[in-house]
Amino acid sequence: MGIEGKVALVTGGAQGIGLGIAKRLAADGAAIALVDLDQGKLDKAAAEVAEAGTRVTTFVADVANREAQSAAIDHTESELGGFDIMINNAGIAQVKPIAEITEADMDRIHAINVKGVLWGIQLAAARFKANGTRGKIISAASIAAHEGYAMLGAYCSSKFALRALTQVAAKEFANDGITVNAYCPGVVGTDMWVEIDERFAEITGARKGETFDQFVGSIALGRAQTPVDVAQLVSYLAGPDSDYMTGQCVIIDGGLVYR
Template sequence: MSISGKVALITGSAQGIGRGIALRLAKDGADIALVDLKQDKLDAVAKEIEALGRKATTFIADISDRDQVYAAIDHAEKELGGFDIMVNNAGIAQVKALADVTPEEVERIFKINVNGVLWGIQAAAAKFIARKQKGKIISASSIAGHDGFAMIGVYSATKFAVRGLTQAAAREYASAGITVNAYCPGVVDTDMWGEIDDGFSKITGAAQGETFKQYCAGIALGRPELPEDVAAFVSYLAGPDSDYMTGQAVLIDGGMVYR
Protein backbone atom coordinates (compact mmCIF):
# COMPACT_ATOMS: atom_id res chain seq x y z
CA MET A 1 0.00 0.00 0.00
CA SER A 2 1.16 3.55 -0.68
CA ILE A 3 -0.04 7.13 -0.99
CA SER A 4 -0.40 6.82 -4.74
CA GLY A 5 -3.25 9.01 -5.95
CA LYS A 6 -3.57 10.89 -2.66
CA VAL A 7 -3.52 14.69 -2.41
CA ALA A 8 -1.11 16.29 0.06
CA LEU A 9 -0.79 19.94 1.04
CA ILE A 10 2.53 21.12 2.48
CA THR A 11 2.98 24.57 3.98
CA GLY A 12 6.39 26.23 3.78
CA SER A 13 7.15 24.13 0.73
CA ALA A 14 9.09 26.63 -1.36
CA GLN A 15 12.41 25.51 0.07
CA GLY A 16 14.22 23.51 2.74
CA ILE A 17 12.42 20.75 4.62
CA GLY A 18 9.07 21.61 3.04
CA ARG A 19 10.46 21.22 -0.46
CA GLY A 20 12.06 17.94 0.55
CA ILE A 21 8.75 16.64 1.90
CA ALA A 22 6.89 17.73 -1.23
CA LEU A 23 9.32 15.95 -3.53
CA ARG A 24 9.32 12.76 -1.44
CA LEU A 25 5.53 12.55 -1.28
CA ALA A 26 5.39 13.17 -5.03
CA LYS A 27 7.89 10.35 -5.62
CA ASP A 28 5.64 8.16 -3.50
CA GLY A 29 2.72 8.90 -5.80
CA ALA A 30 0.87 11.87 -4.30
CA ASP A 31 -0.27 15.01 -6.05
CA ILE A 32 0.96 18.08 -4.21
CA ALA A 33 -0.44 21.45 -3.18
CA LEU A 34 2.47 23.78 -2.43
CA VAL A 35 1.82 26.66 -0.03
CA ASP A 36 4.25 29.44 0.84
CA LEU A 37 4.85 33.16 0.35
CA LYS A 38 7.33 33.04 -2.55
CA GLN A 39 5.68 32.39 -5.92
CA ASP A 40 8.90 32.04 -7.92
CA LYS A 41 10.26 29.36 -5.61
CA LEU A 42 6.90 27.60 -5.46
CA ASP A 43 6.83 27.51 -9.25
CA ALA A 44 10.29 25.92 -9.32
CA VAL A 45 9.25 23.17 -6.90
CA ALA A 46 6.04 22.61 -8.86
CA LYS A 47 8.12 21.98 -11.99
CA GLU A 48 10.21 19.44 -10.09
CA ILE A 49 7.06 17.62 -9.00
CA GLU A 50 5.60 17.63 -12.50
CA ALA A 51 8.89 16.19 -13.78
CA LEU A 52 8.22 13.24 -11.48
CA GLY A 53 4.92 12.66 -13.25
CA ARG A 54 2.67 14.06 -10.52
CA LYS A 55 0.31 17.03 -10.46
CA ALA A 56 1.21 20.18 -8.53
CA THR A 57 -0.60 23.39 -7.71
CA THR A 58 0.63 26.46 -5.85
CA PHE A 59 -1.08 28.84 -3.45
CA ILE A 60 0.24 31.95 -1.72
CA ALA A 61 -0.83 32.08 1.92
CA ASP A 62 0.27 33.54 5.25
CA ILE A 63 -0.41 30.64 7.61
CA SER A 64 -0.86 32.96 10.57
CA ASP A 65 -4.11 34.07 8.90
CA ARG A 66 -6.83 31.48 9.55
CA ASP A 67 -8.90 32.37 6.51
CA GLN A 68 -5.90 31.97 4.19
CA VAL A 69 -5.21 28.47 5.52
CA TYR A 70 -8.81 27.42 4.91
CA ALA A 71 -8.61 28.94 1.42
CA ALA A 72 -5.41 27.02 0.67
CA ILE A 73 -7.12 23.71 1.46
CA ASP A 74 -10.15 24.62 -0.62
CA HIS A 75 -7.79 25.41 -3.49
CA ALA A 76 -6.00 22.06 -3.14
CA GLU A 77 -9.30 20.16 -3.20
CA LYS A 78 -10.58 22.08 -6.23
CA GLU A 79 -7.40 21.92 -8.31
CA LEU A 80 -6.29 18.37 -7.48
CA GLY A 81 -9.65 16.69 -6.97
CA GLY A 82 -9.29 15.62 -3.36
CA PHE A 83 -7.57 16.17 -0.04
CA ASP A 84 -5.95 13.47 2.11
CA ILE A 85 -2.78 14.67 3.83
CA MET A 86 -2.00 17.95 5.62
CA VAL A 87 1.61 18.79 6.47
CA ASN A 88 1.93 21.86 8.71
CA ASN A 89 5.59 22.45 7.96
CA ALA A 90 5.94 26.24 7.77
CA GLY A 91 7.66 28.02 10.66
CA ILE A 92 10.26 30.56 11.62
CA ALA A 93 13.19 30.54 14.03
CA GLN A 94 14.41 33.11 16.53
CA VAL A 95 17.76 33.39 18.30
CA LYS A 96 17.63 35.68 21.30
CA ALA A 97 18.21 35.58 25.04
CA LEU A 98 14.93 35.36 26.94
CA ALA A 99 15.76 38.60 28.75
CA ASP A 100 15.85 40.48 25.44
CA VAL A 101 12.75 39.15 23.66
CA THR A 102 10.12 41.79 22.91
CA PRO A 103 6.32 41.41 22.96
CA GLU A 104 6.21 42.01 19.21
CA GLU A 105 8.71 39.21 18.56
CA VAL A 106 6.81 36.77 20.75
CA GLU A 107 3.54 37.61 19.04
CA ARG A 108 5.02 37.10 15.57
CA ILE A 109 6.65 33.72 16.20
CA PHE A 110 3.61 32.34 18.03
CA LYS A 111 1.27 33.51 15.26
CA ILE A 112 3.26 31.52 12.70
CA ASN A 113 4.60 28.50 14.62
CA VAL A 114 1.60 27.84 16.88
CA ASN A 115 -1.45 29.59 15.45
CA GLY A 116 -0.47 28.49 11.95
CA VAL A 117 -0.38 24.85 13.05
CA LEU A 118 -3.69 25.22 14.88
CA TRP A 119 -5.39 26.68 11.80
CA GLY A 120 -3.92 23.90 9.70
CA ILE A 121 -5.25 21.23 12.05
CA GLN A 122 -8.65 22.93 12.21
CA ALA A 123 -9.01 23.44 8.48
CA ALA A 124 -7.74 19.99 7.49
CA ALA A 125 -9.96 18.18 9.99
CA ALA A 126 -12.98 20.20 8.89
CA LYS A 127 -12.31 19.26 5.25
CA PHE A 128 -11.82 15.56 6.03
CA ILE A 129 -15.06 15.49 8.01
CA ALA A 130 -16.95 17.36 5.29
CA ARG A 131 -15.67 14.84 2.74
CA LYS A 132 -16.63 11.95 5.09
CA GLN A 133 -13.19 10.43 4.89
CA LYS A 134 -10.21 9.60 7.03
CA GLY A 135 -7.14 11.83 6.89
CA LYS A 136 -3.59 12.47 8.03
CA ILE A 137 -2.44 15.64 9.80
CA ILE A 138 1.32 15.98 10.28
CA SER A 139 3.01 18.97 11.91
CA ALA A 140 6.55 20.24 12.43
CA SER A 141 7.86 20.23 15.97
CA SER A 142 11.60 19.96 16.75
CA ILE A 143 14.18 18.60 19.13
CA ALA A 144 13.57 22.03 20.69
CA GLY A 145 10.03 20.80 21.36
CA HIS A 146 11.48 18.12 23.64
CA ASP A 147 14.36 20.04 25.22
CA GLY A 148 14.50 23.78 25.79
CA PHE A 149 17.67 25.21 24.26
CA ALA A 150 19.42 28.37 25.43
CA MET A 151 19.06 31.38 23.13
CA ILE A 152 16.15 29.80 21.25
CA GLY A 153 13.83 29.67 24.24
CA VAL A 154 10.75 31.23 22.63
CA TYR A 155 11.19 29.05 19.54
CA SER A 156 11.41 26.05 21.88
CA ALA A 157 8.17 27.15 23.55
CA THR A 158 6.38 27.21 20.19
CA LYS A 159 7.58 23.71 19.37
CA PHE A 160 6.50 22.39 22.78
CA ALA A 161 3.10 23.92 21.96
CA VAL A 162 2.95 21.96 18.70
CA ARG A 163 3.35 18.76 20.71
CA GLY A 164 0.45 19.80 22.93
CA LEU A 165 -1.78 20.59 19.97
CA THR A 166 -0.83 17.27 18.37
CA GLN A 167 -1.81 15.27 21.44
CA ALA A 168 -5.08 17.13 21.98
CA ALA A 169 -6.08 16.96 18.31
CA ALA A 170 -5.27 13.25 18.16
CA ARG A 171 -7.76 12.64 20.96
CA GLU A 172 -10.42 14.96 19.53
CA TYR A 173 -10.35 13.63 15.97
CA ALA A 174 -9.65 9.91 16.47
CA SER A 175 -13.33 9.00 16.25
CA ALA A 176 -13.43 10.60 12.79
CA GLY A 177 -10.58 8.42 11.56
CA ILE A 178 -8.11 11.31 11.49
CA THR A 179 -4.60 10.73 12.82
CA VAL A 180 -2.48 13.63 14.08
CA ASN A 181 1.28 13.31 14.53
CA ALA A 182 4.40 15.49 14.49
CA TYR A 183 8.00 15.14 13.39
CA CYS A 184 10.88 16.57 15.42
CA PRO A 185 14.02 17.24 13.36
CA GLY A 186 17.41 18.16 14.75
CA VAL A 187 20.14 20.16 13.02
CA VAL A 188 19.03 20.24 9.38
CA ASP A 189 21.34 21.69 6.75
CA THR A 190 18.94 24.35 5.39
CA ASP A 191 18.76 28.12 5.04
CA MET A 192 16.91 28.28 8.37
CA TRP A 193 19.87 26.78 10.19
CA GLY A 194 22.08 29.29 8.41
CA GLU A 195 19.94 32.03 9.97
CA ILE A 196 20.19 30.36 13.39
CA ASP A 197 23.96 30.16 13.05
CA ASP A 198 24.11 33.87 12.14
CA GLY A 199 21.97 34.69 15.17
CA PHE A 200 24.29 32.85 17.51
CA SER A 201 27.28 34.58 15.92
CA LYS A 202 25.84 37.98 16.79
CA ILE A 203 25.25 36.98 20.42
CA THR A 204 28.32 34.87 21.17
CA GLY A 205 30.86 36.27 18.73
CA ALA A 206 31.45 32.82 17.26
CA ALA A 207 32.66 32.72 13.68
CA GLN A 208 30.01 32.03 11.07
CA GLY A 209 29.47 28.29 10.75
CA GLU A 210 30.99 27.54 14.14
CA THR A 211 27.69 27.10 16.02
CA PHE A 212 26.37 24.80 13.29
CA LYS A 213 29.60 22.78 13.52
CA GLN A 214 29.34 22.55 17.32
CA TYR A 215 25.75 21.32 17.21
CA CYS A 216 26.62 18.79 14.51
CA ALA A 217 29.38 17.42 16.72
CA GLY A 218 26.67 16.23 19.09
CA ILE A 219 24.92 14.08 16.46
CA ALA A 220 25.54 10.38 17.11
CA LEU A 221 25.31 9.43 13.43
CA GLY A 222 28.07 11.88 12.65
CA ARG A 223 26.58 14.18 10.02
CA PRO A 224 24.08 17.03 9.67
CA GLU A 225 20.50 16.09 8.91
CA LEU A 226 19.23 16.61 5.37
CA PRO A 227 15.69 17.52 4.28
CA GLU A 228 15.50 14.07 2.71
CA ASP A 229 15.99 12.46 6.13
CA VAL A 230 12.99 14.34 7.52
CA ALA A 231 10.94 13.70 4.39
CA ALA A 232 11.44 9.94 4.61
CA PHE A 233 9.84 9.91 8.06
CA VAL A 234 7.02 12.23 7.01
CA SER A 235 6.34 9.79 4.17
CA TYR A 236 5.80 7.07 6.75
CA LEU A 237 3.44 9.31 8.72
CA ALA A 238 1.52 10.12 5.54
CA GLY A 239 1.13 6.49 4.50
CA PRO A 240 -0.98 3.54 5.62
CA ASP A 241 1.80 1.91 7.66
CA SER A 242 1.25 4.59 10.35
CA ASP A 243 -2.54 4.15 10.52
CA TYR A 244 -2.37 2.91 14.14
CA MET A 245 -0.17 5.80 15.27
CA THR A 246 -1.59 9.07 16.56
CA GLY A 247 -0.72 11.82 19.05
CA GLN A 248 3.02 11.29 18.74
CA ALA A 249 5.85 13.79 18.22
CA VAL A 250 8.76 11.66 17.12
CA LEU A 251 12.43 12.62 17.17
CA ILE A 252 14.20 12.21 13.84
CA ASP A 253 17.56 13.83 14.63
CA GLY A 254 20.39 11.37 14.02
CA GLY A 255 20.80 10.82 17.75
CA MET A 256 20.86 14.12 19.68
CA VAL A 257 17.90 14.06 22.07
CA TYR A 258 16.80 10.73 23.51
CA ARG A 259 13.36 9.81 24.84
Protein backbone atom coordinates in the same frame (compact mmCIF):
# COMPACT_ATOMS: atom_id res chain seq x y z
CA MET B 1 -0.57 0.00 -0.87
CA GLY B 2 0.73 3.49 -0.12
CA ILE B 3 -0.41 7.03 -0.84
CA GLU B 4 -0.64 6.74 -4.61
CA GLY B 5 -3.61 8.78 -5.78
CA LYS B 6 -3.85 10.77 -2.54
CA VAL B 7 -3.63 14.57 -2.36
CA ALA B 8 -1.24 16.28 0.05
CA LEU B 9 -1.00 19.96 0.95
CA VAL B 10 2.42 21.12 2.18
CA THR B 11 2.78 24.55 3.81
CA GLY B 12 6.20 26.14 3.61
CA GLY B 13 6.65 23.91 0.60
CA ALA B 14 8.77 26.17 -1.60
CA GLN B 15 12.11 25.37 0.01
CA GLY B 16 14.03 23.42 2.65
CA ILE B 17 12.33 20.63 4.54
CA GLY B 18 8.92 21.43 3.02
CA LEU B 19 10.22 21.01 -0.51
CA GLY B 20 11.99 17.80 0.48
CA ILE B 21 8.74 16.44 1.88
CA ALA B 22 6.77 17.46 -1.21
CA LYS B 23 9.24 15.76 -3.53
CA ARG B 24 9.15 12.54 -1.49
CA LEU B 25 5.35 12.42 -1.31
CA ALA B 26 5.22 13.09 -5.05
CA ALA B 27 7.60 10.18 -5.63
CA ASP B 28 5.24 8.09 -3.48
CA GLY B 29 2.45 8.87 -5.94
CA ALA B 30 0.58 11.73 -4.27
CA ALA B 31 -0.60 14.89 -6.01
CA ILE B 32 0.89 17.92 -4.27
CA ALA B 33 -0.34 21.40 -3.36
CA LEU B 34 2.52 23.72 -2.36
CA VAL B 35 1.67 26.68 -0.13
CA ASP B 36 4.15 29.46 0.65
CA LEU B 37 4.61 33.24 0.58
CA ASP B 38 6.53 33.78 -2.68
CA GLN B 39 5.06 32.80 -6.06
CA GLY B 40 8.45 32.84 -7.76
CA LYS B 41 9.87 30.32 -5.29
CA LEU B 42 6.68 28.28 -5.54
CA ASP B 43 6.97 28.08 -9.31
CA LYS B 44 10.54 26.84 -9.08
CA ALA B 45 9.63 24.28 -6.41
CA ALA B 46 6.61 23.07 -8.39
CA ALA B 47 8.83 22.35 -11.39
CA GLU B 48 11.08 20.19 -9.19
CA VAL B 49 8.14 18.33 -7.63
CA ALA B 50 6.54 17.73 -11.03
CA GLU B 51 9.63 15.79 -12.12
CA ALA B 52 8.14 12.83 -10.22
CA GLY B 53 5.36 12.75 -12.82
CA THR B 54 2.62 13.86 -10.45
CA ARG B 55 0.13 16.72 -10.54
CA VAL B 56 1.22 19.88 -8.70
CA THR B 57 -0.51 23.14 -7.85
CA THR B 58 0.61 26.20 -5.90
CA PHE B 59 -1.08 28.77 -3.68
CA VAL B 60 0.27 31.89 -2.00
CA ALA B 61 -0.87 32.15 1.63
CA ASP B 62 0.32 33.28 5.04
CA VAL B 63 -0.40 30.36 7.39
CA ALA B 64 -0.97 32.79 10.28
CA ASN B 65 -4.13 33.89 8.46
CA ARG B 66 -6.91 31.36 9.01
CA GLU B 67 -8.95 32.53 6.02
CA ALA B 68 -5.91 32.22 3.76
CA GLN B 69 -5.33 28.63 4.90
CA SER B 70 -8.99 27.83 4.28
CA ALA B 71 -8.65 29.24 0.76
CA ALA B 72 -5.53 27.11 0.22
CA ILE B 73 -7.49 23.96 1.08
CA ASP B 74 -10.34 25.04 -1.21
CA HIS B 75 -7.81 25.56 -4.00
CA THR B 76 -6.23 22.16 -3.37
CA GLU B 77 -9.55 20.34 -3.65
CA SER B 78 -10.63 22.32 -6.69
CA GLU B 79 -7.37 21.84 -8.60
CA LEU B 80 -6.42 18.31 -7.56
CA GLY B 81 -9.81 16.71 -6.92
CA GLY B 82 -9.31 15.76 -3.30
CA PHE B 83 -7.59 16.39 0.01
CA ASP B 84 -6.16 13.60 2.16
CA ILE B 85 -2.93 14.73 3.86
CA MET B 86 -2.15 18.02 5.62
CA ILE B 87 1.52 18.84 6.22
CA ASN B 88 1.82 21.85 8.56
CA ASN B 89 5.46 22.48 7.75
CA ALA B 90 5.74 26.29 7.69
CA GLY B 91 7.62 27.80 10.60
CA ILE B 92 10.19 30.38 11.68
CA ALA B 93 12.97 30.53 14.28
CA GLN B 94 14.58 33.24 16.36
CA VAL B 95 17.83 33.46 18.31
CA LYS B 96 17.66 35.91 21.21
CA PRO B 97 18.45 35.79 24.96
CA ILE B 98 15.28 35.21 26.95
CA ALA B 99 15.81 38.48 28.83
CA GLU B 100 15.48 40.38 25.54
CA ILE B 101 12.44 38.66 23.99
CA THR B 102 9.74 41.22 23.24
CA GLU B 103 5.99 41.00 22.94
CA ALA B 104 6.36 41.50 19.20
CA ASP B 105 8.83 38.59 19.03
CA MET B 106 6.41 36.25 20.80
CA ASP B 107 3.45 37.42 18.74
CA ARG B 108 5.29 36.83 15.45
CA ILE B 109 6.67 33.39 16.29
CA HIS B 110 3.48 32.11 17.87
CA ALA B 111 1.33 33.51 15.04
CA ILE B 112 3.14 31.27 12.57
CA ASN B 113 4.42 28.30 14.59
CA VAL B 114 1.40 27.86 16.88
CA LYS B 115 -1.63 29.62 15.43
CA GLY B 116 -0.63 28.65 11.90
CA VAL B 117 -0.51 24.99 12.90
CA LEU B 118 -3.71 25.25 14.93
CA TRP B 119 -5.56 26.68 11.92
CA GLY B 120 -4.12 23.94 9.73
CA ILE B 121 -5.25 21.24 12.15
CA GLN B 122 -8.72 22.74 12.58
CA LEU B 123 -9.37 23.31 8.91
CA ALA B 124 -7.95 20.01 7.70
CA ALA B 125 -9.92 18.03 10.28
CA ALA B 126 -13.14 19.86 9.42
CA ARG B 127 -12.65 19.16 5.71
CA PHE B 128 -11.74 15.52 6.31
CA LYS B 129 -14.87 15.07 8.43
CA ALA B 130 -17.08 16.79 5.86
CA ASN B 131 -15.69 14.55 3.13
CA GLY B 132 -15.73 11.37 5.20
CA THR B 133 -11.95 11.09 4.76
CA ARG B 134 -9.71 9.27 7.22
CA GLY B 135 -7.11 11.95 6.80
CA LYS B 136 -3.57 12.47 8.05
CA ILE B 137 -2.42 15.65 9.78
CA ILE B 138 1.35 15.95 10.18
CA SER B 139 3.11 18.99 11.62
CA ALA B 140 6.68 20.25 11.93
CA ALA B 141 7.84 20.21 15.52
CA SER B 142 11.54 20.02 16.44
CA ILE B 143 13.94 18.63 18.99
CA ALA B 144 13.10 22.02 20.53
CA ALA B 145 9.66 20.57 21.29
CA HIS B 146 11.35 18.15 23.70
CA GLU B 147 14.20 20.20 25.15
CA GLY B 148 14.75 23.91 25.81
CA TYR B 149 17.83 25.51 24.25
CA ALA B 150 19.59 28.67 25.38
CA MET B 151 18.97 31.63 23.07
CA LEU B 152 15.97 29.86 21.50
CA GLY B 153 13.34 30.58 24.14
CA ALA B 154 10.56 31.93 21.94
CA TYR B 155 11.11 29.21 19.34
CA CYS B 156 11.19 26.42 21.94
CA SER B 157 8.00 27.72 23.56
CA SER B 158 6.23 27.58 20.20
CA LYS B 159 7.35 24.03 19.53
CA PHE B 160 6.40 22.82 23.02
CA ALA B 161 2.95 24.32 22.33
CA LEU B 162 2.78 22.51 18.99
CA ARG B 163 3.47 19.25 20.77
CA ALA B 164 0.51 19.89 23.07
CA LEU B 165 -1.78 20.71 20.14
CA THR B 166 -0.73 17.48 18.44
CA GLN B 167 -1.61 15.37 21.47
CA VAL B 168 -4.94 17.10 22.07
CA ALA B 169 -6.00 16.98 18.42
CA ALA B 170 -5.09 13.29 18.20
CA LYS B 171 -7.44 12.55 21.09
CA GLU B 172 -10.27 14.72 19.81
CA PHE B 173 -10.24 13.45 16.20
CA ALA B 174 -9.45 9.78 16.78
CA ASN B 175 -13.11 8.74 16.56
CA ASP B 176 -13.25 10.32 13.10
CA GLY B 177 -10.39 8.15 11.88
CA ILE B 178 -8.07 11.17 11.60
CA THR B 179 -4.51 10.75 12.87
CA VAL B 180 -2.41 13.67 14.09
CA ASN B 181 1.35 13.39 14.46
CA ALA B 182 4.48 15.55 14.20
CA TYR B 183 8.08 15.18 13.12
CA CYS B 184 10.93 16.57 15.19
CA PRO B 185 14.09 17.25 13.17
CA GLY B 186 17.41 18.25 14.68
CA VAL B 187 20.20 20.10 12.88
CA VAL B 188 19.19 20.32 9.23
CA GLY B 189 21.40 22.00 6.66
CA THR B 190 18.81 24.51 5.45
CA ASP B 191 18.52 28.31 5.32
CA MET B 192 16.90 28.32 8.76
CA TRP B 193 20.03 26.86 10.33
CA VAL B 194 22.22 29.33 8.43
CA GLU B 195 20.24 32.14 10.08
CA ILE B 196 20.42 30.49 13.51
CA ASP B 197 24.17 30.07 13.20
CA GLU B 198 24.67 33.70 12.09
CA ARG B 199 22.64 35.03 15.02
CA PHE B 200 24.60 32.91 17.50
CA ALA B 201 27.77 34.37 16.00
CA GLU B 202 26.48 37.91 16.52
CA ILE B 203 25.42 37.28 20.14
CA THR B 204 28.24 35.05 21.40
CA GLY B 205 31.14 36.16 19.25
CA ALA B 206 31.57 32.68 17.76
CA ARG B 207 32.84 32.49 14.22
CA LYS B 208 30.27 31.78 11.52
CA GLY B 209 29.70 28.05 11.25
CA GLU B 210 30.99 27.31 14.73
CA THR B 211 27.60 26.86 16.41
CA PHE B 212 26.41 24.64 13.57
CA ASP B 213 29.59 22.57 13.82
CA GLN B 214 29.20 22.22 17.60
CA PHE B 215 25.67 20.88 17.28
CA VAL B 216 26.62 18.54 14.45
CA GLY B 217 29.56 17.30 16.51
CA SER B 218 27.11 16.05 19.14
CA ILE B 219 25.08 13.94 16.67
CA ALA B 220 25.69 10.22 17.18
CA LEU B 221 25.51 9.43 13.45
CA GLY B 222 28.16 12.04 12.78
CA ARG B 223 26.57 14.30 10.17
CA ALA B 224 24.05 17.07 9.74
CA GLN B 225 20.55 16.13 8.70
CA THR B 226 19.11 16.62 5.22
CA PRO B 227 15.53 17.32 4.12
CA VAL B 228 15.50 13.81 2.65
CA ASP B 229 16.07 12.33 6.12
CA VAL B 230 13.00 14.16 7.42
CA ALA B 231 10.91 13.41 4.34
CA GLN B 232 11.42 9.67 4.79
CA LEU B 233 9.76 9.84 8.20
CA VAL B 234 6.94 12.00 6.88
CA SER B 235 6.37 9.48 4.09
CA TYR B 236 5.73 6.85 6.75
CA LEU B 237 3.44 9.14 8.77
CA ALA B 238 1.46 9.97 5.62
CA GLY B 239 0.97 6.35 4.58
CA PRO B 240 -1.14 3.43 5.78
CA ASP B 241 1.67 1.78 7.74
CA SER B 242 1.22 4.48 10.40
CA ASP B 243 -2.56 4.11 10.69
CA TYR B 244 -2.26 2.91 14.31
CA MET B 245 -0.03 5.83 15.31
CA THR B 246 -1.43 9.13 16.58
CA GLY B 247 -0.54 11.90 19.02
CA GLN B 248 3.20 11.36 18.61
CA CYS B 249 5.97 13.91 18.09
CA VAL B 250 8.69 11.71 16.64
CA ILE B 251 12.33 12.72 17.03
CA ILE B 252 14.47 12.20 13.93
CA ASP B 253 17.81 13.86 14.59
CA GLY B 254 20.55 11.27 14.03
CA GLY B 255 21.01 10.75 17.76
CA LEU B 256 21.09 14.11 19.52
CA VAL B 257 18.07 14.19 21.84
CA TYR B 258 16.93 10.96 23.48
CA ARG B 259 13.41 10.48 24.88
